[in-house]
Amino acid sequence: MQSRKERHQHEIKNAELNDGKNYKNKRPNKNKWVRKKRNLLLVLLLIIVIIGGAVFGGKMLLPDKNAALDPSDTRFRSVTISSGSTPQQMGQQLEKAKIIKDADYFYKYVSKHGAQNLQAGDYVLSPSQTIPLIVSQLSEGPTAEPKLSKGYILVRVGDSNDTIINKINKQTDISSEKLKAAFDKKSVIKQMSKQYPELLKGIDGTTGDEKLLNYVFPAAYNLNKDKTADEVVNTMLSGTDKLMQPYYSVMKKDGLKAPGIIAILAVSGKAEFEHRRAFIKKIAPYAEQLQKKYGILASISIAQAAHESNWDDSDLSSKYNNFYGVKSEDKDNSVVLSTKEYVDGKETTQKARFAVYDSWKDSMLQHTQLLLKGTDWNADQYKDVIKAKNYKQAAQALYDNHYATDINYTKLLTDLIETWNLQRYDK
Known part of the structure; x- marks a missing residue:
């Protein structure tokens, strides 16, 4: 038999053991707190992402008021800014000519960047130009070279082949040697003739006078996506082909080649082309x-x-x-x-x-x-x-x-x- 003292000591030990168990059960769970903290951080991060996305998405959805009306429409049109026109009236004339999106956007921009510098006169402008570029051109006056965004080139009436090559080189960093070779290469001429048979009818690449550059319409071209000389050739001939589509039936009927007709259209326009053809007939x-x-x-x-x-x-x-x-x-x-x-x-x-x-x-x-x-x-x-x-x-x-x-x-x-x-x- 256990004595009272022994029983007492045994109860004390049991009590201590029970207290230890209870303490362990009541002690804070460290892993659970870490999980809560981590979840809180994830929620905060998610909120930040949602807010940032909303802001970025809003910017993407809202139009750039000063952007070009149509970056892909590189055709240039004659626009007359009437003498005595206010900046508001200039914007209205440009919007009516389908050069810019909104006359109000134009007015707000020039109000901040020097409306007093705008000049009246006859200009050559394109829907591919941004409002800042148009304003820069109008500020320099009617004799100013058309302003284009990075990666665009403007082939002008009278530009020599070397001048065109140099313009392309500056905007694409493709070497002049590669560009010249691409425009004269027999394999490229053969391939382009298959893609644009009506434009390049009669060219075979065997004579020195028949250069692909002679078949390029004086206009602006967007070369931003072109990484090689061959791609540049294709872009420029593709743009020319679109501009020449209305004249292919006449060219076929009268036996006309593209270079001469391109020259007439670029200098004198469609009305003069029709006038001259009617005179001949x-x-x-x-x-x-x-x-x-x-x-x-x-x-x-x-x-x-x-x-x-x-x-x-x-x-x-x-x-x-x-x-x-x-x-x-x-x-x-x-x-x-x-x-x-x-x-x-x-x-x-x-x-x-x-x-x-x-x-x-x-x-x-x-x-x-x-x-x-x-x-x-x-x-x-x-x-x-x-x-x-x-x-x-x-x-x-x-x-x-x-x-x-x-x-x-x-x-x-x-x-x-x-x-x-x-x-x-x-x-």
């Missing part, structure tokens, strides 16, 4: 009749009429039916007008008396008679023109036989004939 049948009867090449008759009359836009042509600038001493059937002549290769303006005709057909007939019968002082003056077997020989003979004093006359005629495929009327 009007006089070509009669030129063919004169060729059959008298032997003067129809292409020469048409080309001279177009060149001498400025496509029937000169006063002498439109008012007096004189296509060829034929002079006359008959005071009853003539008119005195200013004319440009070349003396020792230099252009001068003089007064002269020109023949007046009842109809344009009379003018063409008289021109044919002049070539056949010569002048009063030399009946055989144009004998080489009459003997010519093709338009190139005839054009050279006109200068050699002193029909014209302009040293560039032969090239002007041959270029005009080839651009409009006028030789087709010589058959």
Whole structure:
């Protein structure tokens, strides 16, 4: 039997053991607190992400008020900013011309960045330009080079191939050597001809004169996505192809090549292209009749009429039916007008008396008679023109036989004939 003392000691031990267990059960759980703290941090982080996303998403959803109307529309349009226009009116003119998104955006921008610097005048602008770029251009004045964003280039009328290559090089960092090689490479020409057969009809890459750069429309091009020279070639020809789509049916019907038509459209526009084509269609049948009867090449008759009359836009042509600038001493059937002549290769303006005709057909007939019968002082003056077997020989003979004093006359005629495929009327 246990004594009281022993029992007492045993109870004390049991009590101590029980107290230890109870203490352990009541002690804070460290892992649970860590989990709570971690969960709290995750919630805070999630809140921050949601708020940040909302702000960023809001910026993405809200439009950039100063962004370009259409970054992909790189066509340039003529826009006249009227003299005396306020910044608000300028913005309205630009919005109406579909160059910018909103006139109010334009006004708010210029109000902060110098509205007093804006100048009136005739500008060439594009929907691919941002408002800051447009404002910069308007501040420099009508003669300023169009402003473009990084990665864009502007091919202008009259730019040489080397100038275009240098512009591309500056915006893409692709070497000039690689660019030149790509535009002239036979394999690239072959591939591009498959992709754009109507644009590149007639080019085979075997002659030095047929360069792909000659088929590039003077316009702006976005080269930001292009990493290689071949991609640049494709981008520029793709843009040209889109611009030329409305003219392919006419080119096919008349046998025209793209470079000449591109030059006319870029310089003079669609209306002038249609005007010139209509002029050719009007006089070509009669030129063919004169060729059959008298032997003067129809292409020469048409080309001279177009060149001498400025496509029937000169006063002498439109008012007096004189296509060829034929002079006359008959005071009853003539008119005195200013004319440009070349003396020792230099252009001068003089007064002269020109023949007046009842109809344009009379003018063409008289021109044919002049070539056949010569002048009063030399009946055989144009004998080489009459003997010519093709338009190139005839054009050279006109200068050699002193029909014209302009040293560039032969090239002007041959270029005009080839651009409009006028030789087709010589058959």
